[in-house]
Amino acid sequence: DTGVSQDPRHKITKRGQNVTFRCDPISEHNRLYWYRQTLGQGPEFLTYFQNEAQLEKSRLLSDRFSAERPKGSFSTLEIQRTEQGDSAMYLCASSSTSGRGYEQFFGPGTRLTVL
């Protein structure tokens, strides 16, 4: 499968624990995005990278959230001291700035449940 992959697909954690999610974009894509989707809502932008540089972070991304893309390939999203309000689907997407450059391809998401 050459699409965007995410790991794990599901994560259940207790409030106050730290969690880390991984996203592997389509190999030639230099842009990588993180979105959060809650039930009945559209995805909300969290942050994006171009290569290894994090170029923008949403105000939704509190200090408990951190994202990295150390070598410009895969990315990780860490949530520290999780809260029940963090329960959501975390979606990763990737795109390329060459060619059409617009279409974002989404991964299957990581569903986080904070108890």
Add this chain to the structure above:
Amino acid sequence: GENVEQHPSTLSVQEGDSAVIKCTYSDSASNYFPWYKQELGKRPQLIIDIRSNVGEKKDQRIAVTLNKTAKHFSLHITETQPEDSAVYFCAASKGLTGGGNKLTFGTGTQLKVEL
């Protein structure tokens, strides 16, 4: 920032009928408008997109229209089939001219095609 509103939230049609979903956006600098289809438990998938230099685009049974003056765009699905049943999201972004193409999504339309 950008705000995208989407209507209706649910839409039920008979197989073979047409379906129309409407979105409005607030930022006149937005220039890229994709539509995503999300089936239950699956990733969002792009079905059609339109750029601000085009007023209409068609792909088989799916078409999108854009009115930049009024800042609204619509998805039209003709000859609906049961497999069209899903949640549809509109989105807007500034594409490659700024904002890194981060997408602002509408709240989604649950389309149900009944036999």
